[in-house]
Amino acid sequence: DIQMTQSPSTLSASVGDRVSITCRANESISSWLAWYQQKPGKAPKVLINKASRLESGVPSRFSGSGSGTEFTLTISSLQPDDFATYYCQHYNSYPYTFGQGTKLESK
Amino acid sequence: QVQLQESRPGLLKPSETLSLSCSVSGGSVSSPAYFWGWIRQPPGKGLEWIGSVSYRGKTFYNPSVKSRVTISLDTSKNHFSLNLKSVTAADTAMYYCAGSAGWFDPWGQGTLVIVSS
Numbered sequence: 001d002i003q004m005t006q007s008p009s010t011l012s013a014s015v016g017d018r019v020s021i022t023c024r025a026n027e028s029i030s031s032w033l034a035w036y037q038q039k040p041g042k043a044p045k046v047l048i049n050k051a052s053r054l055e056s057g058v059p060s061r062f063s064g065s066g067s068g069t070e071f072t073l074t075i076s077s078l079q080p081d082d083f084a085t086y087y088c089q090h091y092n093s094y095p096y097t098f099g100q101g102t103k104l105e106s107k
Numbered sequence: 108q109v110q111l112q113e114s115r116p117g118l119l120k121p122s123e124t125l126s127l128s129c130s131v132s133g134g135s136v137s138s139p140a141y142f143w144g145w146i147r148q149p150p151g152k153g154l155e156w157i158g159s160v161s162y163r164g165k166t167f168y169n170p171s172v173k174s175r176v177t178i179s180l181d182t183s184k185n186h187f188s189l190n191l192k193s194v195t196a197a198d199t200a201m202y203y204c205a206g207s208a209g210w211f212d213p214w215g216q217g218t219l220v221i222v223s224s
Contacts, residue, residue, distance in 0.1 A: 001170070032209060034209070034210035036154075036211075043203055043217050044154065044203075044211070045212075045214075046211065046212040049208075049209070055212070087153065089210065089211070095156060095167075095168075095170060095171075098154040101154075
């Protein structure tokens, strides 16, 4: 199975900050990676697929980059609505796996 | 716009079988645009993919549950189902159904399954 490791596990930041979350795979997954945002009590919401393709309706302050084994989700200017938990997920091959999550909290 | 809704199975006892269905509206489970998947999330923990089924009924399972799980399509009811046998407390989680093109979207709202004696 392909293992996905996110860092950091927790990130403290302020409104207006530029923040980045890293996701590493233990083998190459090309660009077959998605990023999700999850708020308490809600289902995850996909933000980005194929490593860098922004989903319709997702604000342009979110961006994704990377390929192979290292990927990054960046929020260019943090907004109050962005405090949530973020997950990466590969879909290179079965079984699909998720990163352990990064909780983005207010400093 | 495709929308998904999970059924509510209630409380389960250890060794029982978990049965969930996911009703699809605004689209067809027979559509080649989607696979259909189940994902779970134990309380306070991360996401685990359980398995997926293609629009033709071909299934793919996580090895962690493969010996206990069955996912199937019911085109007449336009839904897909999850059966998980011999549940234990470790199967306590929020269970989500989702459409999948590799990534998961859309998602159902989730249903909480509690396994307790």
